[in-house]
Every structure is written in structure tokens, then in C-alpha cells.
Amino acid sequence: MNSAGVKEKEWTVTNYLREAVQEKYEEVYFKRREQEKRIKRQQVVVGLAGAAVFVLAWYALTHTVMDKTPDPIQTVIVSADRIFDAWYYKSIFYSLYRVILGFCVASAIAIPLGLLMGWNKMVSDFTMPGFEMLRPVPPVAWVPLSIIIFAQLEYSIVFITFTGAFFVVTLNARLGAESIDKSLFRAAWCLGASPWQVFRHVVLPGALPAIFTGLALGMGISWETVVAAEMIAGQYGLGYLTWESYNLIRYPEVILSMASIGVLGYICSALIRAAANKYLAWRKVYTS
């Protein structure tokens, strides 16, 4: 057989194989896509079923043992009326403003402080006793003191949300900085980085995953504390609205306020998660 014949035969075989592989690949790919879609659909159905069971249980309970509690239908009717009320939005605005201000100020102080504590043993030793003592104090216990410190009620509530976020963000940042692989520091020294550059390019990015965990936790605690503070000492705000609705025997509105707190808290956490996904892209490992 001449060599041209052999080559041609080889070419045909290779081509055939290539086509077969391509076909198989497409088949597998298509199957996987279908499977993913099916899983997504399943998730939605299961989620909706869960919600339905919850509403039904609520309805059933309110018509048997918890007969003073408003049922879902009453709640929806009253809510549909109330959500066109300026008072409702004023409450949302105040709570949101207090949480965000307190949370941001807390983060702005807590992140650098926590990183310094994790990076430098001296800073850690210096601050730890105070921290360990103040950390177990529940934020609500700060309410009277903060009213004494800040003559204005508004600032004292913001201060409460601040304490809610401050400790957990600091301690997470510290943990993050401490857990950075020591050889990364050595590598940075070797490559000629100054102490400030080590802080900016090793400590900060290395601690970022833990910082985001701290921020997510801190945001949750800020919401908890703002509601408690508003109930005790507030004017306006969702916590105040919840408590006032109870005092005025407007029970469906109690539930509306609670649900609003839930939704807003969820949105705030989702924003932090989105930021984390953006800045922690390097942690994503592509396995395909």
C-alpha cells in the first residue's frame, strides 16, 4: 500500500472519531443542561410547597389555639391598606437609616482595628481584656447607658446598632488576619514589601473572607438591636411600629411590621453576599 493511501485512511478514521466524540460531547452537554433545569424547577416547587404549608399552618393555628392572632387573610387585607401609608415608609426609613449608619461606622472602625489586632501581637494584647469584658454584654443592655451618653435619642439608637455590629466584625477581622498562612508574609518580605504594603496587600486581602463573614453576622445583629432599641426607647422605626401597633390593638399591623423587618434584613444580607461574591472571585475554583 502506498503512503498516500495510508494517510487518507488515517485521516478518515481520525475524522470519524472526531465526529463521534463531538456527537457524544453534545449529547452529554445537553443531558446535563436538562438535568440542571430539572433541579432548578424542583427547587422552586419544593420552596413554594414549604411556603404553602407555612401559611396553611398559620391559618389553622389562628382558627384553633391561637384565636387572638390575626390570620393570613386579615393580615393581607390590612397590609394592603397600610402599605400606601406615609407613616409606614417613615418607619422603614428610620430603621434603615439607623442600621446603615451604625453598621457603617462600626465597620469603618472595626475592620482596621481587627486587622491590626490579628497582625500585631501588641495591639491584640492591649485590646483583648477590654474586648473580652465588653463582648458578652448584650447590645440591649447598652440602651440606658447610651441614652445617658448621647443626649439625643436618635444618636443613642444609632449607637446601639453600632455596638451590635462592632464586636463581631472586629473579632472576625482579627481571626481572618491571624489565620493567614505565615509563608505569605515571608514571601512578601522577600519580594521587598514594606510593612504598610504587607498590611495592604497581604493582611487585608487575606482576611477578606473572614471580614465578609463578620459583616454578614454584624448586619443581622444590627437589625436585631435596632428593633429592640426602638421598642424600648424609640420614636418612629419598625420596632416602634411593632410595639405601638400592639398597644393600639392593631394586631395585623404587628405582623406586617415583623414581616417588613424580615424582608429588609434579608435584602441587606443579600447585598453583603453580593459584595462578597464580587470581591472573593479568587476563591471560586473552576472544576469543569
Added chain:
Amino acid sequence: MARATEGHVEIKGVTKIYEPLGVNVLAVAECSMEIKPGEFLAIVGPSGCGKTTLLNMLAGFDTLSEGEICVDGACVASPSMRLTPGPDRVVVFQLGALFPWRTVLENVCFGPIMQGAMSKKEATEKGRELLNIAGLDGFEDEYPMNISSGMQRRVEIVRALINEPKILLLDEPFRALDAMTKSVMHKYLLDLFDMIGKTIMFITHDLDESIYLADRVFVMTTRPGRLKKWIDVDLPRPRDITVRVSERFLELRQEAIEAVHEEALKAFERGERELAK
């Protein structure tokens, strides 16, 4: 082969005493050795013999208790000096130390940008060029987690070389790699050394590896570590995998095995005595 004229390391009577929990441990005792400019030196010895301690002192991570270390005649470490790690003595680490939040290219550019030696643009160009030579083009924008461990080590070596160090310190860099990746990395390092001719200090406990790669192999004693003997590896360069079955290689290997085995036995016996206490 262009051998470097700089990177002459003199280790003069270096002693290192650790004091964990108040008990003095003599890790390195009056150790003296010389690394010639442009030489590939491997240091072998039983685990815990102080070879990594020696490297850490040379790199400027760890203090000396006695003695001094000079590079090209200038003292870089002595008991009275503060630690001076720097880009003239770059380390490639045992388990790798790429910054996971920086892409391959950003990792490579880290040194020159931090030192202010190059503008970002210059560093990027130089980095791309070196990555090209290392066969890593196309991976510049990947994060370290998304490339193989062999590639990670190559990136780390490139990240060191961009600083034009006088000496490259390799601390068991291939320890965590599988056998096949390891043999590819050996060939890569041999080719690289033939190309750049920089002084290299290579720490390992793998005798075959040390003889295959190095010009000289220093065998260290068990703790406290000092130089026991050296073996001149007169295998011709450029080397490839066939060297490893040559007669000369096996002779040298035999010589090294005997020296290390003696020390390993001592370490083992002492370890048992310590356990018996």
C-alpha cells in the same frame, strides 16, 4: 552556559539556639560553608537537621545566635543585625506561597511594583515575557487555585526571578508534588538553570533529586546541624533523565546514601532515647 558572577555566599561559624519552653535546643552548631557564584548547591540531611533553619537565617526570616552570613562580601545576617529579608535572596517555599487573591501575572509583578523598581506597565511587560519563557502564556489571568501544582511552582520561580536575585533559595519546593509532576519540574529547573546560571541553594531530603540537579551536594549531620561532607557532582550539563541511570550517578548516589544513612541512624537512635525518658 553563562554562569553568574554574583551570589557568592559565605556562612561563617553559624550557630542557632532555639528556646522553646525554656529548653535550649541547638539546631545548628558552628556551621560553615561556602556557595560559589553561579553554583547549584543542594543541601541534604535527615529531617530536623537544621537545613531549613539555615535557609531561613540566610533569607533573613530568622535570627542567628552566633556567626555571620555574607553575600558577595557584604554581611546580611549576624546576631547584632536586625532581620533583612529582601529581593536579593528570594525564597520559593515548601508548600508554595503564591497570593491566592492575585492572578498569575499579578503575583509575578508583585516584587518589582512593591519595591518601586518598575512601573506597573514595565512590570506587566516583563512578567508576560518571563511567563512566556516558562511556558505559562495563556494562564496570566488565572488565579493560583485554578492551575496545577506544577504550574504553581513554576509561577513562583518566575515571581522570584523577575527581581533578579543574587541567589535563589528553594526550600524543598517539590516536596508536595506527585512523582510525575516532580520529574517534569526537575527537567524544567535544570533547563532554567542552564539558561540563567544563577546561584541556587536547594534544600531537600531526596538524594536522587539532589544529585540529579546540583553541582555540589552538602550532606549535613543530624542535629545540631553542620556540614558533614560534600559531594562534587561531575555529571555533565545539560542533564536529562537518562543521567539518572548512568554509572557515575549510581556511584555518587551510593556515596550520598552511606553518609546520610549514618546520620539518619544517629537521629533515630537519639529519638528513641528521648522517647524512653
